[in-house]
Amino acid sequence: xxxxxxxxxxxxxxxxxxxxxxxxxxxxxxxxxxxxxxxxxxxxxxxxxxxxxxxxxxxxxxxxxxxxxxxxxxxxxxxxxxxxxxxxxxxxxxxxxxxxxxxxxxxxxxxxxxxxxxxxxxxxxxxxxxxxxxxxxxxxxxxxxxxxxxxxxxxxxxxxxxxxxxxxxxxxxxxxxxxxxxxxxxxxxxxxxxxxxxxxxxxxxxxxxxxxxxxxxxxxxxxxxxxxxxxxxxxxxxxxxxxxxxxxxxxxxxxxxxxxxxxxxxxxxxxxxxxxxxxxxxxxxxxxxxxxxxxxxxxxxxxxxxxxxxxxxxxxxxxxxxxxxxx
Numbered sequence: 001x002x003x004x005x006x007x008x009x010x011x012x013x014x015x016x017x018x019x020x021x022x023x024x025x026x027x028x029x030x031x032x033x034x035x036x037x038x039x040x041x042x043x044x045x046x047x048x049x050x051x052x053x054x055x056x057x058x059x060x061x062x063x064x065x066x067x068x069x070x071x072x073x074x075x076x077x078x079x080x081x082x083x084x085x086x087x088x089x090x091x092x093x094x095x096x097x098x099x100x101x102x103x104x105x106x107x108x109x110x111x112x113x114x115x116x117x118x119x120x121x122x123x124x125x126x127x128x129x130x131x132x133x134x135x136x137x138x139x140x141x142x143x144x145x146x147x148x149x150x151x152x153x154x155x156x157x158x159x160x161x162x163x164x165x166x167x168x169x170x171x172x173x174x175x176x177x178x179x180x181x182x183x184x185x186x187x188x189x190x191x192x193x194x195x196x197x198x199x200x201x202x203x204x205x206x207x208x209x210x211x212x213x214x215x216x217x218x219x220x221x222x223x224x225x226x227x228x229x230x231x232x233x234x235x236x237x238x239x240x241x242x243x244x245x246x247x248x249x250x251x252x253x254x255x256x257x258x259x260x261x262x263x264x265x266x267x268x269x270x271x272x273x274x275x276x277x278x279x280x281x282x283x284x285x286x287x288x289x290x291x292x293x294x295x296x297x298x299x300x301x302x303x304x305x306x307x308x309x310x311x312x313x314x315x316x317x318x319x320x321x322x323x324x325x326x327x
Contacts, residue, residue: 004048004049004050004053004316004320004322006053009312009315009316009320010057010060010308010309010311010312011308012060012065012308013053013056013057013312016056016065016069016070016073017049017052017053017056019070020049020052020056020070020073020074020077023070023071023073023074023125024043024074024077024078025044027039027043027074027078027121027125028040028043028044035114035117038102038106038110038114039114039117039118041102041105042081042084042085042096042102042114042118043077043078043081043118045096045097045098045099047097048322049077050177050209050322051073051076051077051080051176051177051180052073052074052076052077052180053073054177054180054181054184054202054205054313055069055072055073055076055180055181055183055184055187056069056070056073056184057184057309057312057313058180058181058182058183058184058185058188058198058202058309058313059184059185059187059188059190060184060188060307060308060309061184061185061190061194061198061304061305061307061309061310061313062184062185062188062189062190062191062194062195062198063188063189063190064188065184065187065188066187066188067127068127068129068130068187069184069187069188071125071126071127071130071187072126072130072134072183072184072187073180073184074125075122075123075125075126075138076176076179076180076183078118078119078121078122078125079118079119079122079138079141079142079176080176081118082114082115082116082118082119082122083115083145083149083172083176084096085101085102085103085111085114085115085118086111086112086115086149087149088101088102088103088111089103089108089111089112089115090149090153091231091235092235093231102114119142122138123135123138123139126138130187133186134183134186134187137179137182137183138179138183141175141176141179144171144175145171145172145175145176147171148167148168148169148170148171148172148175149171149172151164151167151168151171152168152172152237155168155238156235156236156237157236157260157261158238158257158260158261159238159242159243159246159253159256159257159260160238160243161243162240162243162244162247165238165239165240165243166207169206169207169210169211170203170206170207172210173206173207173209173210174202174203174204174206174207174210175203175206176206177202177203177205177206177209178199178200178202178203178206179199179202180202181195181197181198181199181200181201181202181203182195182196182198182199182202184198185198193303194303194304197300197301197302197303197304198300198301198304200296200297200300201297201298201300201301201313201317202297204293204294204296204297204300204317205293205294205297205316205317207293208289208290208291208293208294208297208317208321209321209322209323211240211286211289211290211293212287212290212321212323212325213323214232214239214240214241214286215239215240215241215283215286215287215290216229216323216324217229217230217231217232217233217239218230218232218233218239218241218242218273218274218277219241219274219283230265230270233259233260233265233270233273234265234270236260236261236262236265238260240282240286240289241277241282241283241286242256242260242273242277242282243282244280244281244282244285244286245276245277245279245280245282247282248280248281248282249280252276252279252280255272255276256273256276259272259273283326287325287326290325291325294317294318294321297317298314298317298318301313301314
C-alpha cells in the first residue's frame with residue numbers, strides 16, 4: 001500500500017502529526033468500557049491521515065500551525081472516520097483499513113450509533129474559539145456528506161450522468177477536504193484570500209483523489225493502493241469509467257445498465273464490465289479528469305506565499321500524489 005512520507009514532504013510535519021495522534025488518542029482514553037474499546041478500534045486503524053496533514057500544511061502556509069490547528073486536524077480525522085463507519089454499514093463492508101470493520105464486529109445498529117457518537121464528540125472537542133468560527137462550517141460539511149451519500153444511494157443500480165457523479169464526489173469527499181484547507185488557514189489567523197485558496201485546493205485535491213480511487217476499484221493496483229478491487233461495482237455504484245464508457249455507444253450503455261440493474265454483481269459481470277470499459281477510451285478519459293483536478297488544485301495555490309508547506313502541497317498534487325496514477 002502506498003504511504004505518504006511526510007518527513008520528506010515537509011520536515012516539521014511528522015512532529016505535528018504526532019501531536020494530532022495524541023489528540024485523537026485522548027478521545028478513546030477518555031472513555032471507559034465498550035466506547036473506549038470501539039473508538040480505539042476504529043480510530044487507531046492508521047490510514048494515510050491526509051485530512052489532518054492538509055490542515056497542518058494549510059496552517060503552515062499562513063504563518064504556522066498552533067494548538068488550535070492540531071485540534072482541528074484531529075477533529076477532521078474523527079469526522080472522516082465516522083463517515084467510514086457509516087459507509088461500511090451502508091455498503092455492507094466487512095473490512096476497513098486492513099482489519100475487520102465495526103459493522104463486522106458489532107453489527108449495523110451499534111455501528112450507526114458509534115459513527116453518530118464520533119461526530120458528536122468531534123464537535124465537543126473543538127476549542128471555545130473554534131466552536132464560534134469553525135463549527136458552523138463543519139456542520140455544513142457534515143450535512144453535505146450526508147446529502148452526497150443519500151444521492152448516491154438513490155442513484156444506485158443505474159447509469160448516472162457525469163454531473164451527478166461529480167455532485168456526489170464533491171459532497172462526499174471534496175467538501176471535507178476543502179474545509180481542511182480552509183480551516184487550517186483560519187486556525188493560523190491567515191488571510192481570507194489564503195483561506196479561499198486552500199479551500200479550492202482541498203476540494204480539487206479531494207475530487208482527484210476520489211476519482212482515482214474509483215478507477216483503481218475497477219482496474220486494480222497490484223495492492224499498491226490498499227483498496228480491494230471491484231467493491232464499487234459489487235455495490236452497483238456507477239463510477240466515472242462506467243459513465244464515460246456508457247456515453248461511447250448505446251450497446252455498451254445497455255450492457256452496463258444490465259450489470260448494474262442486476263440483483264447481484266458476479267465475477268462474470270465484473271469481468272464483462274471491465275471488458276466493456278477496456279473497449280472504449282473511458283479509462284484514459286477518467287485519468288485525464290484526475291490530472292485536470294490536480295492541475296486546478298496546484299493553480300489554486302497561486303496567491304499563497306512561497307514556503308516549504310506550499311511546495312509540499314504542490315508535490316501532493318503532483319508527483320507525490322498518494323495513489324498510483326496513470327498518465
